[in-house]
Amino acid sequence: MAKDVSADLMQALTAKLYSTITGNDGNIQMPRNKFVTWMLPGIPFTPADFLFCSKGLIGDSAEATRDLQHQAFVLSKMFDYIPDVNNQFVDTTMQQTIFTTTQDTISSVYRDVLKYSRVLDNELSDKEKEKIKKFRDLLSVTKEVTDIITDEKKTVTEPGPMTLAYIAKMNDYIDAADEYMNLLIDAQSAKGNDQEAIRRVAAWTNKSKFIRSKMEAAYMAWVSQGYKNEYEQINAYIDQVTQKSMVLYKQDLLNKFKNGLLTSAMEGTAGDFYYTTLIPGNFATSPGWTRFSFYEGDYETHFNKNTSQWSAGGGLSFGLFSIGGRASGSKVEVNTSAKATGFSASLEFTQIPIVRPWFDPGFFSMRAWTLDKIWDLNFDKKVSDGAEKPSGRLVAYPITALFVRNVRFSLSEWDSQSQYINERISGGGAVGWGPFFIGGSYSRGSETRNGSYHNEGGSIVIDGMQLVGFINNIIPKSPNPNPEIKPEQFVGGEE
Numbered sequence: 001m002a003k004d005v006s007a008d009l010m011q012a013l014t015a016k017l018y019s020t021i022t023g024n025d026g027n028i029q030m031p032r033n034k035f036v037t038w039m040l041p042g043i044p045f046t047p048a049d050f051l052f053c054s055k056g057l058i059g060d061s062a063e064a065t066r067d068l069q070h071q072a073f074v075l076s077k078m079f080d081y082i083p084d085v086n087n088q089f090v091d092t093t094m095q096q097t098i099f100t101t102t103q104d105t106i107s108s109v110y111r112d113v114l115k116y117s118r119v120l121d122n123e124l125s126d127k128e129k130e131k132i133k134k135f136r137d138l139l140s141v142t143k144e145v146t147d148i149i150t151d152e153k154k155t156v157t158e159p160g161p162m163t164l165a166y167i168a169k170m171n172d173y174i175d176a177a178d179e180y181m182n183l184l185i186d187a188q189s190a191k192g193n194d195q196e197a198i199r200r201v202a203a204w205t206n207k208s209k210f211i212r213s214k215m216e217a218a219y220m221a222w223v224s225q226g227y228k229n230e231y232e233q234i235n236a237y238i239d240q241v242t243q244k245s246m247v248l249y250k251q252d253l254l255n256k257f258k259n260g261l262l263t264s265a266m267e268g269t270a271g272d273f274y275y276t277t278l279i280p281g282n283f284a285t286s287p288g289w290t291r292f293s294f295y296e297g298d299y300e301t302h303f304n305k306n307t308s309q310w311s312a313g314g315g316l317s318f319g320l321f322s323i324g325g326r327a328s329g330s331k332v333e334v335n336t337s338a339k340a341t342g343f344s345a346s347l348e349f350t351q352i353p354i355v356r357p358w359f360d361p362g363f364f365s366m367r368a369w370t371l372d373k374i375w376d377l378n379f380d381k382k383v384s385d386g387a388e389k390p391s392g393r394l395v396a397y398p399i400t401a402l403f404v405r406n407v408r409f410s411l412s413e414w415d416s417q418s419q420y421i422n423e424r425i426s427g428g429g430a431v432g433w434g435p436f437f438i439g440g441s442y443s444r445g446s447e448t449r450n451g452s453y454h455n456e457g458g459s460i461v462i463d464g465m466q467l468v469g470f471i472n473n474i475i476p477k478s479p480n481p482n483p484e485i486k487p488e489q490f491v492g493g494e495e
Contacts, residue, residue, distance in 0.1 A: 001418070003100075005319075005340065006136075006318075006319050006320055006340040006343075006411075006433070007318045007319035008299070008303055008318075009296070009299065009340050009343045010318040010319070010433055010434035011303060011318040011434070012294075012298060012299045012302040012303035013294045013298075013302070013345055014038065014318065014434055014435060014436070015302040015303065016185065016189070016294055016302040017297055017349070018036055018394070019181075019302070019364065020178060020181050020182050020185055020290075021036070021178060021181075021349075021351060021402065021471065022087045023181040023184075023185065023271075029084055034375070035085070035396060035471070035472045035473070035474055036097075036402075036469055036470070036471055036472070037083045037098070037099040037398070037469055037470055037472060038098055038114060038434075038435040038468065039096070039098075039099050039119065039161070039431025039435050039467060039468050039469055040099065040112065040432065040434070040435060040437055041321075041323075041430075041433070041434070041435060041436055041437040041438075041468075042100045042404070042435050042437040042466035042467055042468040042469075043078075043436055043437065043442070043462070043466055043467045043468045044442065044464055045284070045403075045449040045465055045466060045467060046284075046464060046465070047069060047285050048461040049071055049074075049075075049284075050071070050075075050278060050281065050283070050284050051067075051071060051278050052068040052069075052071045052072045052075075052277070053279070053280075053283075054280075054281030054282045054283075055068060055281075057072060057156075057262070057275075058335055065265075066264075066266050067266075069262070069264040069266065069271075070264055070266040070267070072273065072275060072276070072277070073263070073264035073266070073267055073271055073273045074279075075277070076274055076276040076278055077273060079354050079356075080105045080106050080107055080273075080274065080276070080392055081101040081102075081103075081394050081399060081436050082101060082102045082103060082104050082105065082106055082109070082393075082396070082397065082426060083097070083099060083100070083101065083102075083397075083398065083470065083472055084097075084100045084101055084102045084397075085389070085390065085395060085474075087095060087272060089371040093443045099469070099470065099476065101236075104391075104393055104394070106356070106397050107274045107358075107359075109383070109393045109394040110394070111257065111358055112200040112215070112256065112375070112378075112379070112393075113363070113364075113371075113383060113394075114250065114253060114257060116194030116372045116374055116378075116388065116480070117250070117369050117370070117371055117372070118369065118370055118371070118372050118377040118464075118490040118491050118492055119245075119247060119249075119250050119368060119369040119490065119491055120242075120243070120244070120245055120246050120247075120368035120369065120485060120490060120491075121246075121247050121482060121489060121491045122245040122489065123244060123245060123403065124178075124241065124244060124245045124248065125230050128208070128241055128244075130379065131237070131247055132237075132238060132241060132242075132248060132249060132252075132272070133248075133252070134455055135234045135237060135238060136226065136238070136249075136252050138160050138161075138162045138163075138234065139159075139160050139163050139231075139234065139304065140157055140158065140159055140160050140163060140256055140357045141157070141158055141159075141160045141161075141233075142155055142156070142255070142256065142259050143155070143156060144156075149214035151166075154262065155213065155259045156185060156260075156262065156275065157259040157260045157275070157357045157358050158275070158327050158357050159277075159279070159355050159357045161253050162227050162230070162231055162249065163231070163233075163355070163357075163407055164279060165225065165226050165244055166222075166226045166227050166228060166231040166353065167226075167279045167353045167355060168226065168227060168279055168280050169218070169221050169222040169225055169226025169228070169255055170222055170228070170353065171279065171283075171352065171353055172218045172221065172222070172281060173215070173218040173219050173221075173222050174351050174400075175218070175288055175289075175290060175350065175454065176211070176214050176215040176217075176218040176219075177215055177218075178290045178349075178350075178351065179211055179214070179215075179290050180208070180211045180212060180214075180215050182290055182291070183204055183207060183208060183211055183293060184204060184208070184363035186200040186201065186203065186204070186293070187200050187204035187205075188240065188301070188421060189298045189300075189301035189302065190296050190297060191300060193258055193298055194297065196295055196297060197297050197332070202250055206327045216358075229237045229482070230352055230418040235362060238470050239362065239365075239366065242366060242368060243366075243367065243482075244367050244368075245368075246366070246368050247491065249428075250369075253360055253363065256357065256358050256360075257274075257358045257359075259358070260274045260275050260356075260357060260358025260359075261273075261274055261358075262274075262275055274358050274359075275352065275356075275357065275358065276355065276356050277325050277354075278352045278353070278354060278355070278401065278422065279352070279353050279355050280352075283350060283352050283403075284403075284465060285401055287348075289348035289349060289350045289405065290348065290350065291346070291347075291348055292347050292348065292349055293344070293346045294343075294345045294346075295343070295344040295345075296342070296344070304356050316449035317435070318433070318434040320417065320421070320431065320432075321368075321431070321432055321433075322421060322429050322430070322431050323429055323430045323431070323432065323440070337434075340411040340412075340413065340417075341411065341413065342410070342412035343383065343409070343410070343411045344409075344410045344411075345404070345407070345408065345409050345410070346406075346407075347404045347406060347407040347408070348404065348405050348406050348410050348425040349401055349402060349403065349404045349405075349468075350402075350403055351400045351401070351471060352400060352401050353399065353400055354400060354401055355399055359387055361397065361473065361475065364383060364384070364476070365475075365476055365478070366473045366478075367480060367481055367482040367485075367489070368384075368481065368482065368485065369479055369481060370479050370481045370490060371383075371479055372492075374429075379393060380480065381393050382478065383395075383478040383479065384475045384476065384477060384478045385477060386477025386480070388478050388480070390474065390475075392475075392478075394475060395474065395475055396472045396473060396474045396475060397472060397473060397475070398419075398470035398471070398472050399470075399471060399472060399473045400471040401467055401469075401470060402467070402468055402470065403465055403466065403467055403468070404436070404465065404466060404468050404470040405464065405465035405466075405490055407436055407460075407461070407462040407466075408456075408459050408460070408461050408462075409433070409459060409460050410458055410459040410460075411458075412458070418458075418460065419456060421438060421453075423458075424440065425439055425440040425441075428441060429441070430442055430451065434492045435469060436462065436466070436468065437451050437462070437466050438450050438451070438453050438460065438462055439451045439462070449467075451463075451464070452464075
């Protein structure tokens, strides 16, 4: 297909961004998760939408407190959906899908797992019990807060100081690794004798040693200030000891899950949510986002057989499209053949860790538990079957949110594209291009807002920031009890 078609170019741009955020390199000392879900289109946000991430849930007034609780409610609901991966993976080299949901939620499945699981019941020593409690309290803390609206005291589970430090320094390292991979991929995809291609190769030659040093310094800060080794050793100890008995460990999980449930005053009786946050809380206003660019010279490298197969197999289009109603309706038109010669794009992106202090996914990998027969009476699937194309109630969950800002698209035919966009937006709809929301009316929960863009001399500039995708963890086969454990060793004895 021709590279001057907007759908092809946007698909290649998305493939390059995918390579940047999931790329593997010998200098990067952490796994780069390769399961990505893209929003189609993205969801606009403002920095004010994330104030609670840095300020907490209690404001200086009743009004401010309600607003902070509402922000937390909206975010928790958005990040609680389970991504649907059924038959959507292309192959093991390019695991990405368009975001759809199973309509089940992480919190509801986790609740059912804790309710219907039967764990190994061997007595631990008092020293082991004490050590596990100490370690668990380092990872997450339970504290009492007073709601200034109702004057009620609430017990809230939040990330512990060690977890906060670990994730914050890990995020700094991810940012530095993204910058390194971006520089490398730009140099590797450069072709021809134009100035942009030459600049990219020269940039790698001259800058790579400095960016690599920056990445290595971020890694050392993660070790020295982010408690990387200690955090991972604690989790390893918990995993080892719970192979003897998981009774106290599961009770701790139940307590933290119960204390993670809050209620937003603005939503009233419908406002229950499980506290979820993003770290660092000030990411929306931080200057440390990674610069990303794309031009037609990148097309040959990134529009390949895999991306073509992915698009065709999923019935997807990355062309300009309009959405009926308030962006929650169905697609009503897709413009797949729109021309886009002279295309280039630039943006900033960042990966932000999602923190759920009430949720411990490590439980699913442990070998000392199974599910009660009552589970099978209520549900027709286990948690996950661990297959290459996994099936189950909770086969994956988002661990990182991918945000972009300062998005700019330039192309020679922008006048006709702009006319298409204006007509759809003026009709009360919204317009997207691939995973990017360009403008129009959109809804988030009970709110309706308007996303905006403006033209700048042959370019379109999308105002503000938006969520364009998630990086996800895949849950292995679960439950997967050790065959050496006898049925009578689980709580409740043999069924």
